[in-house]
Amino acid sequence: xxxxxxxxxxxxxxxxxxxxxxxxxxxxxxxxxxxxxxxxxxxxxxxxxxxxxxxxxxxxxxxxxxxxxxxxxxxxxxxxxxxxxxxxxxxxxxxxxxxxxxxxxxxxxxxxxxxxxxxxxxxxxxxxxxxxxxxxxxxxxxxxxxxxxxxxxxxxxxxxxxxxxxxxxxxxxxxxxxxxxxxxxxxxxxxxxxxxxxxxxxxxxxxxxxxxxxxxxxxxxxxxxxxxxxxxxxxxxxxxxxxxxxxxxxxxxxxxxxxxxxxxxxxxxxxxxxxxxxxxxxxxxxxxxxxxxxxxxxxxxxxxxxxxxxxxxxxxxxx
Amino acid sequence: xxxxxxxxxxxxxxxxxxxxxxxxxxxxxxxxxxxxxxxxxxxxxxxxxxxxxxxxxxxxxxxxxxxxxxxxxxxxxxxxxxxxxxxxxxxxxxxxxxxxxxxxxxxxxxxxxxxxxxxxxxxxxxxxxxxxxxxxxxxxxxxxxxxxxxxxxxxxxxxxxxxxxxxxxxxxxxxxxxxxxxxxxxxxxxxxxxxxxxxxxxxxxxxxxxxxxxxxxxxxxxxxxxxxxxxxxxxxxxxxxxxxxxxxxxxxxxxxxxxxxxxxxxxxxxxxxxxxxxxxxxxxxxxxxxxxxxxxxxxxxxxxxxxxxxxxxxxxxxx
Numbered sequence: 338x339x340x341x342x343x344x345x346x347x348x349x350x351x352x353x354x355x356x357x358x359x360x361x362x363x364x365x366x367x368x369x370x371x372x373x374x375x376x377x378x379x380x381x382x383x384x385x386x387x388x389x390x391x392x393x394x395x396x397x398x399x400x401x402x403x404x405x406x407x408x409x410x411x412x413x414x415x416x417x418x419x420x421x422x423x424x425x426x427x428x429x430x431x432x433x434x435x436x437x438x439x440x441x442x443x444x445x446x447x448x449x450x451x452x453x454x455x456x457x458x459x460x461x462x463x464x465x466x467x468x469x470x471x472x473x474x475x476x477x478x479x480x481x482x483x484x485x486x487x488x489x490x491x492x493x494x495x496x497x498x499x500x501x502x503x504x505x506x507x508x509x510x511x512x513x514x515x516x517x518x519x520x521x522x523x524x525x526x527x528x529x530x531x532x533x534x535x536x537x538x539x540x541x542x543x544x545x546x547x548x549x550x551x552x553x554x555x556x557x558x559x560x561x562x563x564x565x566x567x568x569x570x571x572x573x574x575x576x577x578x579x580x581x582x583x584x585x586x587x588x589x590x591x592x593x594x595x596x597x598x599x600x601x602x603x604x605x606x607x608x609x610x611x612x613x614x615x616x617x618x619x620x621x622x623x624x625x626x627x628x629x630x631x632x633x634x635x636x637x638x639x640x641x642x643x644x645x646x647x648x649x650x651x652x653x654x655x656x
Numbered sequence: 657x658x659x660x661x662x663x664x665x666x667x668x669x670x671x672x673x674x675x676x677x678x679x680x681x682x683x684x685x686x687x688x689x690x691x692x693x694x695x696x697x698x699x700x701x702x703x704x705x706x707x708x709x710x711x712x713x714x715x716x717x718x719x720x721x722x723x724x725x726x727x728x729x730x731x732x733x734x735x736x737x738x739x740x741x742x743x744x745x746x747x748x749x750x751x752x753x754x755x756x757x758x759x760x761x762x763x764x765x766x767x768x769x770x771x772x773x774x775x776x777x778x779x780x781x782x783x784x785x786x787x788x789x790x791x792x793x794x795x796x797x798x799x800x801x802x803x804x805x806x807x808x809x810x811x812x813x814x815x816x817x818x819x820x821x822x823x824x825x826x827x828x829x830x831x832x833x834x835x836x837x838x839x840x841x842x843x844x845x846x847x848x849x850x851x852x853x854x855x856x857x858x859x860x861x862x863x864x865x866x867x868x869x870x871x872x873x874x875x876x877x878x879x880x881x882x883x884x885x886x887x888x889x890x891x892x893x894x895x896x897x898x899x900x901x902x903x904x905x906x907x908x909x910x911x912x913x914x915x916x917x918x919x920x921x922x923x924x925x926x927x928x929x930x931x932x933x934x935x936x937x938x939x940x941x942x943x944x945x946x947x948x949x950x951x952x953x954x955x956x957x958x959x960x961x962x963x964x965x966x967x968x969x970x971x972x973x974x975x
Contacts, residue, residue: 613853
């Protein structure tokens with residue numbers, strides 16, 4: 338039985354944050370040439386996305402793919418309207434970011450720090466208990482803020498852990514509170530391995546808003562591992578979330594489970610938002626061209642739907 | 657800003673109708689052996705899906721892949737709890753269905769008729785104007801009902817046409833009304849080339865419910881062409897739609913646009929419903945095994961997400 342149309346209103350505009358150059362590429366085994374990364378980042382910046390996560394100041398031994406963080410940041414010409422964010426795993430990473438800025442070799446607007454809500458995932462990811470990561474990350478936030486950088490804290494496995502299963506929402510909210518108290522202006526709840534469902538998304542974001550107050554920006558970071566990425570976006574939109582992280586081409590993802598696809602594709606996200614009459618400021622054709630470039634760069638078919646099907650639009654030449 | 661959680665309630669249970677053996681296979685160029693189709697259908701029937709669209713009594717010249725409709729229906733052992741439906745494009749097709757039943761060589765519970773809401777798509781698909789198709793289809797419905805068969809009318813391109821673009825909802829509702837007046841007990845609104853968005857889905861299904869009354873079953877038939885298939889499912893669930901057509905492995909789709917993926921994958925649908933605590937009666941593991949069988953049969957990677965990632969669940973052996 339269809340009920341009356343008492344569905345929630347959706348935001349009029351959404352901020353799309355591109356994480357492909359960092360989150361999308363970091364697990365790619367073949368190291369991509371710096372010049373190619375820079376070209377992709379510049380093309381992405383020209384699409385009108387609100388922010389780009391350009392690279393990570395992680396140890397080059399841990400992630401050789403991102404060892405050229407300094408070179409990429411120095412070389413990429415990104416319009417001032419597009420925020421430049423970098424992932425910073427620890428104080429050493431922050432020092433690298435600050436040194437680059439000091440030398441006047443690259444613009445950095447924001448640092449993104451992260452930890453997992455699940456003990457097992459956090460241990461496997463960064464070899465530390467959650468409490469230790471939280472202390473370390475908070476100190477990075479404080480130092481970053483004192484240097485005038487904006488801070489985003491990403492809580493991985495916020496909707497479930499591939500090792501532990503259920504993740505207690507109270508743990509997620511406690512971590513979020515701690516990040517905000519340390520100075521984070523933005524908290525992203527990340528569905529690292531695609532375990533979220535729309536009901537859970539709505540419940541956790543509403544609880545986070547209540548727990549953190551209206552000042553903190555709440556961002557949704559979904560993966561399309563089980564095909565429900567855009568359904569989770571819809572769920573988040575319906576409770577007023579208006580900033581999303583996504584990855585061009587559906588690049589990225591977590592090595593667990595093996596073979597799984599990655600982040601929601603930026604172009605699939607922008608397509609649905611556009612069809613919902615939600616403004617993003619992003620040029621969808623230009624974004625699809627970026628996805629094509631990423632696919633060529635990696636030499637294998639990517640998960641992106643828009644890359645195969647093209648935008649929803651009238652095709653009069655086919656008549 | 658997150659709003660309060662005033663999101664609509666969802667149905668407690670959903671009926672999943674498998675269309676892979678017909679809609680999924682019909683565009684496959686390599687003809688699959690009848691014995692393989694029968695094995696897939698029997699495996700699907702054992703998963704607990706509510707209904708299976710087993711084949712089509714279409715002209716064997718038009719769709720050689722489904723030329724073995726009689727053989728498939730005769731051979732497949734389908735539990736009585738699972739409804740058997742067949743696609744019937746015209747009176748000749750209905751005669752074949754009735755003759756098979758007459759000879760006691762196969763069970764048929766339901767016939768499915770179809771036409772497009774868009775003139776151009778209908779002409780390209782069945783070489784007739786919409787009005788002519790509507791008259792022909794209505795006569796098939798009347799004849800089928802008088803023979804005691806249940807009738808479903810599928811309205812293709814209900815959410816948009818790849819040739820014409822926008823499709824007027826009033827045309828869709830007028831066709832639906834006509835089908836119901838002819839005797840159809842069920843109307844499916846089909847997003848044939850993946851142009852729907854959740855807002856449109858909610859609006860059209862609510863309008864259809866108002867136009868057709870509470871007696872007619874309304875079914876959603878979505879494609880994942882642009883990645884929003886499960887978001888559209890969520891939209892439909894929120895306005896009370898509780899029957900969905902889907903295709904194992906994400907098989908199927910329309911030749912327009914070329915390269916596009918197909919129907920929403922049954923296993924991706926069942927996974928999301930299950931995570932939403934909505935009952936389907938379907939054994940997800942068994943359904944994933946069917947998708948693996950379909951993938952092996954076609955010899956190429958299918959679009960299904962669950963087939964790659966597996967179900968959302970605790971993986972203790974990885975600890």
